[in-house]
Amino acid sequence: MNRIRRAAESVGTPAYVYDLDIIRERFGTLTRLFGRNFGVSFAAKSNPNIELLRALNPLVTTLDVSSFGEVERGLKAGFDPRNLTFSGPAKRVSEIRGAIACGLGELVLESVPEARLASAVAQELGVTQNVLIRLNPVRVPRHFGVNMAGKPSQFGIDEEVCGEAIDIIRALPGLELIGFHIYSGTNSLNVDAIAENFNIFIDLFKRASDRADIHPKKLIFGSGFGIPYMDGESPLDMNALAERIMPAVDSLRSEPRFADANCILEMGRWIVGxxxxxxxxxxxxxxxxxxxxxxxxxxxxxxxxxxxxxxxxxxxxxxxxxxxxxxxxxxxxxxxxxxxxxxxxxxxxxxxxxxxxxxxxxxxxxxxxxxxxxxxxxxxxxxxxxxxxxxxxxxxxxxxxxxxxxxxxxxxxxxxxxxxx
Ligand SMILES: Cc1ncc(COP(=O)(O)O)c(C=O)c1O
Known part of the structure; x- marks a missing residue:
């Protein structure tokens, strides 16, 4: 803690101090336990400091951005635009246009109307934009800090109606559906809850991919990995979590439809918190x-x-x-x-x-x-x-x-x- 104190003294308080050594160590854990099946996407919303993003760039597969401001931050931090995925429930047309024009990796579609907008913009720009459909499951297990699914939600397309939505989006010109995204719960310290949630993701990814009749190139698993903030809370048991999650993902990837699927763990707080x-x-x-x-x-x-x-x-x-x-x-x-x-x-x-x-x-x-x-x-x-x-x-x-x-x-x-x- 002496380093933290000296750093704060040198710039004056209040001061946020971030330790890259700890971040690298945590990436080491992710790679060792999950690297066989997963890359990592860092959620810029959790900490969009440009110097921090610059340091994270070599460690992550993609950067998850949720505004054009975060697109710009990612680019300033040296990210290749192809390594950005853009999610978020209220993307302005100008943001969609700006992101597509800069060569964005994937646009994460939160609704059919947004897909229509993106299709029009891509056509206007004369490009084909890779997209993921964000799915909103019917159920989220208990023990997550915040739930984004299982209820009326601005995030993603409800599982109950995703079949028709997939058909519509597949038919839209200018968009190429290459996979799916789910982020339904954050900040869980419960191995059973996270493992159960991953099984829900896998089941929904399978049904959605069948309906779309695609071999997905990308599947984003919103990790929900939490961290202890208060006395009495223990860190997530990452070994136990990997033991529960990895066999299910091994089995998914052994299916011909998912042989080329690039699976991604999307998270922020577990890495930098x-x-x-x-x-x-x-x-x-x-x-x-x-x-x-x-x-x-x-x-x-x-x-x-x-x-x-x-x-x-x-x-x-x-x-x-x-x-x-x-x-x-x-x-x-x-x-x-x-x-x-x-x-x-x-x-x-x-x-x-x-x-x-x-x-x-x-x-x-x-x-x-x-x-x-x-x-x-x-x-x-x-x-x-x-x-x-x-x-x-x-x-x-x-x-x-x-x-x-x-x-x-x-x-x-x-x-x-x-x-x-
Ligand atoms: C779509 C999406 N991705 C990633 C995150 C990052 O979550 P966390 O920082 O809890 O890992 C969130 C958080 O709300 C999110 O909504």
Whole structure:
């Protein structure tokens, strides 16, 4: 954690710090356990930092983008447009046109009307665009953080009507159906649930491919692999998961129809989540009605998810460490952010080594859905810096200086308020 502290000190807080060594190690695990059958698609939405994408490029098969902005980020990070797949429920015509024109790998169709639009655009541009149909299964097993299927949904084409949709899309000029995509549940730590979901995918891929009468070239399995965010949660047992999933995929690929299918695990948080920390400085300390309160320079404006406001019903404390005083005597604290609202809470009743003004606290599990999934404009506090660690070297990957106070320069609470450890 010393590297994390030094990195944050060098750019000032708040700062997101990402460790590439951890990311590479996690890719090593994926390759070892799943590489025989699967490539990996990284979901840019989980962390679209361009320097990070540049580092991920050699490790992944494809980049999953969900807006033209993410297409541009992928291209800036050096991705070949043929290695981009574009999903998302509300693609503007201009986005579809821009993506097709730049030589996009596959457009992931979320509906028949979108397919008609894409067909018209491809014809207008005089090209044939490879497409995948996103299917929305009738059922998602329990134990996923968020379900996108099994109910009315903006994502994909409902399994119940996908036969007719496949017939229509197959007949559209300018589009070449080369496979299918399913992403129906995120953030599961349950091996049985994920394995069952993969069986649902396989069954649906088979039926859809039969109906389309194609030998699919690509099948995207929305992994749903989760990470532990809170005390009491354990990491996914990846060995057990591979043992459950791989035989089913071996069997699928042994069928002549699927012999050439390029199977892809699509995911974001499992790869980058545990490799990132949000480092925040303690700006103020007080006691109120018997509770020790520490106010930090980052709150939900910088990390909505850690404050329990992204897809969670009950806010629970994330893993937080005191980087400045790791050996101090433990005490209980209410950790709040800098915003003028009672809901700006990082942790309640959290036990930490004594926390003083100027200390740096690190919120773990923050590599995915951090800065870009947070309302950073609220109350005009400076946006966090972003730093990429690669072995002993460090790259300042900060993209936005929004709200960095022009007259004061970069806010460094530690320097301003003085460390009192
Ligand atoms: C289509 C699609 N792909 C990939 C992801 C990435 O999910 P995760 O970061 O949980 O792996 C999502 C998340 O919502 C998604 O909707």
């Amino acid at each position: 545990p490799a990132g920390w949000l480092v925040t400085s303690v700006v103020a300390a007080k006691e109120s009605r018997g509770v020790q309160i520490r106010a930090c320079d980052a709150g939900f404006n910088n990390h909505l998810a850690a404050c329990g406001m992204m897809g969670t019903v009950i806010r629970r404390n994330w893993h937080i460490q005191n980087l400045s005083n790791p050996l101090g005597a433990k005490q209980k604290y209410l950790l709040v952010g800098p915003l003028c609202t009672t809901i700006d809470i990082l942790a309640t009743n959290i036990e930490l080594p004594e926390v003083h003004v100027g200390n740096l606290l690190a919120v773990g599990g923050s590599g995915a859905y951090g800065i870009t999934a947070s309302p950073t404009r609220f109350i005009s506090h400076p946006e966090p810096a972003e730093v990429l660690l690669d072995g002993d070297s460090q790259v300042d990957a900060t993209e936005s200086r929004l709200n960095h106070w022009e007259t004061l320069g970069r806010h460094r609470a530690a320097a301003e308020n003085g460390s009192q450890t």
